[in-house]
Amino acid sequence: MATIGDVAREAGVSRSTVSSVLTGRKYVTPETRARIEAAIAKLEYSVNTGARALATAKTMTFGIVVRFHEAEFSPALATYLVALSDAARERGYAVMLLTEADGAEAVRRAISGRQVDGLILLNVVEGDPRLEPIGQSGFPSVLVGMPEDTRGVDAVDLDFGSAATMLVDHVAAAGHREAMFVRWPDELYKGGSTYATRFERSAYRRAAERGLRLVPVPVPVGPEQVRATLRTVLQDPAKPRTLLIHNDAAVAMLPFVLGDLGLEVPADRSVVSLHSAELARLYVLSYTAVESESTAVAQAAVELLCRRLAAPDSPVQRQLVTPHLEEKSSVAPLA
Numbered sequence: 001m002a003t004i005g006d007v008a009r010e011a012g013v014s015r016s017t018v019s020s021v022l023t024g025r026k027y028v029t030p031e032t033r034a035r036i037e038a039a040i041a042k043l044e045y046s047v048n049t050g051a052r053a054l055a056t057a058k059t060m061t062f063g064i065v066v067r068f069h070e071a072e073f074s075p076a077l078a079t080y081l082v083a084l085s086d087a088a089r090e091r092g093y094a095v096m097l098l099t100e101a102d103g104a105e106a107v108r109r110a111i112s113g114r115q116v117d118g119l120i121l122l123n124v125v126e127g128d129p130r131l132e133p134i135g136q137s138g139f140p141s142v143l144v145g146m147p148e149d150t151r152g153v154d155a156v157d158l159d160f161g162s163a164a165t166m167l168v169d170h171v172a173a174a175g176h177r178e179a180m181f182v183r184w185p186d187e188l189y190k191g192g193s194t195y196a197t198r199f200e201r202s203a204y205r206r207a208a209e210r211g212l213r214l215v216p217v218p219v220p221v222g223p224e225q226v227r228a229t230l231r232t233v234l235q236d237p238a239k240p241r242t243l244l245i246h247n248d249a250a251v252a253m254l255p256f257v258l259g260d261l262g263l264e265v266p267a268d269r270s271v272v273s274l275h276s277a278e279l280a281r282l283y284v285l286s287y288t289a290v291e292s293e294s295t296a297v298a299q300a301a302v303e304l305l306c307r308r309l310a311a312p313d314s315p316v317q318r319q320l321v322t323p324h325l326e327e328k329s330s331v332a333p334l335a
Contacts, residue, residue, distance in 0.1 A: 002043035002044060002045040003045075003135060003136040003137075004018050004019065004022075004045070004136065004137065004138045005135060005136075005138070005152070006043055006045070007036065007039045007040055007043060007045050010039035010042065010043060011032075011035040011036045011038070011039040012035065013032060013035070013036060014312075014313050015138040015152075015312075016138070016312035016313045017032065017036070017313070018036055018138075019138055019312065021033055021036045021037070058117055059114070059115065059116055059117050060092060060093050060094060060117065061093060061094045061095065061096050061115070061116045061117060062084075062088050062093050062094075062095050062096070062116055062117065062118050062119070062120055062302070062305065063095070063096045063097075063098050063107075063110045063115065063116035063118070063119045063120070064081065064084055064095050064096070064097050064098065064119075064120050064122065065098045065103055065106060065107060065110075065119055065120070065121045065122065065130060066081070066097060066098065066099050066122045066123060067103050067122065067123040067125075067130075068099060068123075069123060069188065069191070069193070070221075072123070072184075072188070072221065073221050073247075073248040073249040073252070075248070075252070075279065075282070076248035076275070076276060076279060076292075077122070077123075079276045079278045079279070079292075079294040080122060080144065080294045080297070080298060081097070081122075083294045083295045083297070083298035083299070084120060084144075084298040084301065084302065086295075086298070087295075087298045087299045087301070087302040087303075088302050090302075091302055091306055093117070093302075096110075096115065096116055098110060103121075103128075103129065103130040104129040104130050104132060104133055106130075107119060107130050107133045107134060108133045111133060111134075111137050111139050117140065117309060118139070118140040118141060118142070118305045118308065118309055119134065119139065119140070119141040119142070120141070120142050120143075120144060120301050120302070120305060121141065121142070121143050121144065121145070122144050122145070123145065123193065124143045124144065124145025124146070124147055124155075124193075124194050125145075125147070125191055125192040125193055125194065126147045126148060126192035126194065126197075127147070127149075127192065128143075128145075128147065131150075131151040131153060134151070134153055135151050135152065135153075140305060140308045140309050140312070141153050141154070141305070141308075142154045142155065142156065142301045142302075142304045142305045142308070143155035143156070143157075144156060144157060144297060144298075144301050145157050145194045145195065146194050146198065146318065146320065147192075147194050150316065150318065152316055153316070154304045154305070154308055154316055154317045154318075154319075155317070155318050155319070156297060156300045156301050156304055156317075156318075156319040156320075156321065157194070157195065157297060157319075157320060157321065158195070158292055158293050158297055158320070158321050158323055159320040159321060159322060159323055160194075160195050160198040160199040160202070160274075160323075161198050161199070161201070161202035162202070162320075162322070162323050163199065163202075163274050163290040163323040164198075164199045164200075164202035164203035164206065164246070164274075165202055165203075165206045166290055166323060166325045167203070167244055167272045167273075167274065167288075167290060167325070168203055168206040168207050168210060168212060168244065169206065169210065170272055170288060170325065170327075170331060171212060171242060171244060171270070171272055171331060172207075172210035172211070172212045174270070174331045174332070174333045174334060175333060175334030176212065176240075176242045176270065176331070176334055177211060177212060177213060178212065178213040178214075178215065178240040178242065179207075179212060179213070179214055179215070179240050179242040179243065179244045179270075180214075180215050180217050180233060180239055180240050180242065180243050180244065181203060181214040181215060181216045181217060181244050181246075182217050182219055182230075182233075182243050182244065182245040182246070182247055182250045182251075183196075183200065183216055183217065183218055183219070183246055183247055184196050184218065184219075184246065184247050185218050185219070185220050185221070186218050196246070199246050199274065200246075203244065203246070213240075214244065215239065215240055217229070217233050217239075219247050219249065219250040220249075221247075221248075221249040222249075223249070223253065226249050226250055226252075226253045227253050227256065227257055227260075229250075230250060230253060230254060230257040231257050231260065231261065234257060234258070234261055234263065234269065235261065241268070241269055241270065242269070242270040242271075242331070243269060243270070243271045243272070243273075244272055244273075245271065245272070245273040245274070245275075245287075246273070246274050248275055248276075248279060251273045251275050251279070251283075251285060251287070252275075252279060252282075252283045252285075254271065254285075255283065255284065255285065265286075265287065265330050266329065266330050266331055266332035267332065270330060270331040270332050271287045271288070271330045271331070272287060272288045272289065272330065272331060273285070273287050273288075273289045273290075274289060274290045274292060274323075275289055275291075275292060276291060276292040276294050277291050278294070286328050286330065287328055287330040288325065288326065288327045288328050288329070288330045288331055289325070289326055289328070290323045290324065290325050290326075291323070291324060291326065293321050293323065293324075296321045297321050300319055300321060304317055304319065
């Protein structure tokens with residue numbers, strides 16, 4: 001089935017120009033209109049009447065499409081939802097959560113049912129199936145996540161690669177030559193979660209460059225499972241005494257496990273992590289960390305979506321939010 005993108009390529013114009021012909025919302029020269037109509041006829045493109053109606057009416061609502069994964073830590077995800085809601089409200093928009101298991105179908109219904117003016121996708125994975133209906137319709141959307149191929153959709157996220165490099169450099173600069181890489185469960189990486197895979201690749205690459213051996217420790221997110229896993233590895237004398245953490249559930253539970261075992265940071269264990277400021281406040285985390293910048297990411301996502309609505313012809317944007325390291329003396333210097 002032909003898409004609006006196919007029509008645009010055949011006619012040699014942008015998708016938004018094709019949309020303008022279909023909706024009549026902007027003037028298009030007769031010559032260009034003729035090329036587009038010829039392409040539509042040649043490709044037998046069928047106009048989505050729901051999307052056409054949506055283009056001429058505003059709901060002042062953004063849809064936030066969330067893929068809840070059992071391997072993720074819901075309190076961390078909640079920080080993004082709150083930040084997106086706040087950022088949208090500042091621009092005069094309400095938000096609608098779309099949480100169905102079939103995310104692609106949820107996107108199709110939102111577009112065809114005239115429910116929202118634009119979509120923001122969370123928990124983006126490589127080859128995300130939710131991108132297909134967006135690509136077919138040319139619907140204004142933004143990804144919070146950075147897959148290799150964004151399929152022509154605007155995207156924003158924290159620069160997880162740089163975040164991993166900062167944490168590895170901090171540990172290596174203190175003289176450490178090995179560290180436990182406390183990471184997400186394996187299924188999250190196999191599923192292509194972009195924030196996890198981008199951090200992991202950069203962490204191993206930078207560790208190799210700095211002569212730091214990383215020992216992977218996948219940790220599940222259930223509270224009791226987290227505590228049991230951490231208790232086991234922290235008591236294992238064969239495991240490194242330094243922890244590099246990219247797992248929100250693990251860093252949240254770590255103070256409790258350390259307390260149970262009578263261990264102190266940095267005297268007994270050195271710790272660095274990537275987590276949100278909200279998580280740090282909630283669980284009283286005093287570790288050197290890169291902040292996940294959920295507020296900055298959310299504001300950038302809403303800004304990109306508003307720009308796309310105002311200027312459909314503008315170039316596709318890929319925006320990485322610069323991470324920042326906050327030192328809290330949680331890494332013991334080695335001679």
